[in-house]
Amino acid sequence: MRNVLEKGLLLGIGLAVKSKEQIEMFVEDLVKKGEIKKEESNDLISELIQKGQQTQGQVDDMIKERMKIILNxxxxxxxxxxxxxxxxxxxxxxxxxx
Structure with missing residues (x-):
């Protein structure tokens, strides 16, 4: 059981890292297309990462709550x-x- 929980945690961490890379690539594409300025890209990346972390936190909380129910x-x-x-x-x- 502990192994399953550890794998789930590692999966969440992996998704967070991958998401950061995807965000950076997405914003870089916007800069290349001229949809945003290079100067704005760092702020946009920070904002998107922050929102992603908030969402990840909410997902983590839902998973923890669900795990409590399952274990119970x-x-x-x-x-x-x-x-x-x-x-x-x-x-x-x-x-x-x-």
Whole structure:
């Protein structure tokens, strides 16, 4: 399960990098076509990247929320629950030894 989550995270990072490259190529094409001035290109790139990051953040939040729902539906124990059970087992083992 952890491996799947890591792959999803890496995919998101890869998409962000690819998107930045695509944005730069898109803006460069606009400059070549004369639709924007070279001086405006850096501002446009920054603005588009910022909007992309905001969108990526929203997508990440939706994915996290969906993952919580999926994990909850699977009825898996949380780390806190496992830690609590381990503590309880240690206590019982100590009582048994006494």
């Amino acid at each position: 539906d699977l009825n898996l124990a949380t780390k806190a629950e496992v830690d609590q059970l381990e503590k309880r087992v240690r206590q019982l083992e100590q009582q048994k030894q006494e």
